[in-house]
Amino acid sequence: MRYELYYWPMIQGRGEFVRLALEEAGADYVDVARRKNGMAAMMKLMEQKRAKRPPFAPPILKAGKLIIAQTANILLYLGPRLDLSPRDEAGRLWVNQLQLTISDFVVEVHDTHHPISSALYYEEQRPAAKRNAAAFWEHRVPKFLGYFERLLENSGGNFLLGRKLTYVDLSMFQVVGGLHYAFPKRMQRFARRVPRVIALHDRVAQRPRIAAYLASRRRIPFNESGIFRYYKELDQ
Amino acid sequence: MRYELYYWPMIQGRGEFVRLALEEAGADYVDVARRKNGMAAMMKLMEQKRAKRPPFAPPILKAGKLIIAQTANILLYLGPRLDLSPRDEAGRLWVNQLQLTISDFVVEVHDTHHPISSALYYEEQRPAAKRNAAAFWEHRVPKFLGYFERLLENSGGNFLLGRKLTYVDLSMFQVVGGLHYAFPKRMQRFARRVPRVIALHDRVAQRPRIAAYLASRRRIPFNESGIFRYYKELDQ
Numbered sequence: 001m002r003y004e005l006y007y008w009p010m011i012q013g014r015g016e017f018v019r020l021a022l023e024e025a026g027a028d029y030v031d032v033a034r035r036k037n038g039m040a041a042m043m044k045l046m047e048q049k050r051a052k053r054p055p056f057a058p059p060i061l062k063a064g065k066l067i068i069a070q071t072a073n074i075l076l077y078l079g080p081r082l083d084l085s086p087r088d089e090a091g092r093l094w095v096n097q098l099q100l101t102i103s104d105f106v107v108e109v110h111d112t113h114h115p116i117s118s119a120l121y122y123e124e125q126r127p128a129a130k131r132n133a134a135a136f137w138e139h140r141v142p143k144f145l146g147y148f149e150r151l152l153e154n155s156g157g158n159f160l161l162g163r164k165l166t167y168v169d170l171s172m173f174q175v176v177g178g179l180h181y182a183f184p185k186r187m188q189r190f191a192r193r194v195p196r197v198i199a200l201h202d203r204v205a206q207r208p209r210i211a212a213y214l215a216s217r218r219r220i221p222f223n224e225s226g227i228f229r230y231y232k233e234l235d236q
Numbered sequence: 237m238r239y240e241l242y243y244w245p246m247i248q249g250r251g252e253f254v255r256l257a258l259e260e261a262g263a264d265y266v267d268v269a270r271r272k273n274g275m276a277a278m279m280k281l282m283e284q285k286r287a288k289r290p291p292f293a294p295p296i297l298k299a300g301k302l303i304i305a306q307t308a309n310i311l312l313y314l315g316p317r318l319d320l321s322p323r324d325e326a327g328r329l330w331v332n333q334l335q336l337t338i339s340d341f342v343v344e345v346h347d348t349h350h351p352i353s354s355a356l357y358y359e360e361q362r363p364a365a366k367r368n369a370a371a372f373w374e375h376r377v378p379k380f381l382g383y384f385e386r387l388l389e390n391s392g393g394n395f396l397l398g399r400k401l402t403y404v405d406l407s408m409f410q411v412v413g414g415l416h417y418a419f420p421k422r423m424q425r426f427a428r429r430v431p432r433v434i435a436l437h438d439r440v441a442q443r444p445r446i447a448a449y450l451a452s453r454r455r456i457p458f459n460e461s462g463i464f465r466y467y468k469e470l471d472q
Contacts, residue, residue, distance in 0.1 A: 053330050054386070056335070066329075067332050070336040070337065072336060073329055073333045076329070093302075093304055095313055096306070096308045096312070097289075097291070097305050097306045100306040100309055100339075107340070111347065113352075115351045115352060115368070116351060116364060116371060117375070118375075119371055128351060128352060128364045131352045131364075132351070135353030136353070138355070139354075146321045147290075147292050150290070226366050
């Protein structure tokens with residue numbers, strides 16, 4: 001099966017959580033919108049007026065005749081097929097639950113630089129962004145990363161579910177890398193409080209396929225159009 | 237199977253999406269935290285230090301030995317068991333995709349009154365809330381409700397998936413009811429642009445079990461601690 005991923009071509013964004021799963025599994029896939037005329041193909045897919053199951057927004061995965069959107073939903077579908085989630089229902093629900101917790105956190109990360117509206121520029125909401133980012137680091141990061149630290153402490157292995165890597169480990173890698181990029185000072189200070197989370201990030205980065213991907217041109221660099229953006233004044 | 241739902245007892249919140257599914261199906265369930273000593277039971281469940289699969293936050297569903305969190309994940313589990321989602325995988329993914337789109341929107345609704353931080357009072361973020369709510373109604377409500385309006389137009393039946401009600405119909409009922417409560421003036425003006433969405437809300441409200449639930453004390457009234465809050469100045 002050749003998968004087709006449709007996502008904004010200039011950013012990692014939410015598409016990156018899907019890319020990491022496809023890359024780790026060595027799956028056969030095309031990052032459609034990054035190809036020549038790819039944006040036109042994506043727009044066509046999104047604007048089919050009478051599509052039976054039209055997506056609300058990218059990322060979108062085409063798998064044969066199936067068209068699936070929403071990051072966590074795509075990963076729920078791919079998990080068993082790429083051997084990146086448990087086989088039993090309870091295990092798959094647990095991985096999905098963790099992925100949805102990550103999704104919630106990703107929204108909060110985005111809100112640190114766009115608390116008023118995504119329709120406005122960052123420069124139009126800087127004072128609000130500064131207050132949001134401060135509260136985010138005071139309350140939310142400790143709660144969220146602390147939760148994942150405890151999961152790793154009790155997992156009985158190197159990964160969130162134990163000895164076997166799943167797609168939530170890849171997503172946590174992305175979150176930690178993103179926080180390092182967007183908030184280098186704050187994150188450096190905070191890192192000592194979540195050593196297992198940091199170790200998970202480093203372990204994922206060293207997996208052969210992930211390392212090859214990160215070194216390739218397929219990996220879009222972090223930038224100030226994505227979810228994780230570096231604005232010096234938000235990093236104190 | 238007697239289900240146990242654990243959720244904050246004073247608000248509808250995210251727990252309401254689960255309650256509506258259980259009520260529509262006539263399922264045997266206990267709303268644990270609303271019982272005597274119920275909050276203590278919920279806190280105990282959440283603070284089990286060495287739980288194998290600890291939830292990050294309510295709502296939490298206990299189904300036999302399974303403990304499931306994250307609203308969309310709980311509904312994914314309940315859907316086939318309560319006959320509120322399609323039986324085939326593609327259909328279940330589609331319902332889940334729509335539920336996740338609703339989840340995203342619910343976060344945006346909450347951000348209208350708490351754009352800076354949930355750790356601060358509304359009164360500490362009023363100017364930002366005003367700007368957020370204005371952008372929300374200019375950009376997000378038309379996009380989101382317009383999407384669901386088109387789905388209903390093409391569904392070939394009275395419900396989002398066609399002729400059979402699923403749990404996303406119940407969730408849309410809750411969203412529309414919530415917008416009416418939080419933004420009565422804005423919503424009244426907007427309603428004419430999404431007649432099918434409004435009709436879906438009214439149709440769900442009239443289902444015998446939902447009507448009985450809404451009239452019962454089991455339904456917590458909307459209030460200013462929940463997701464949908466009425467603040468006159470945000471309603472223009």
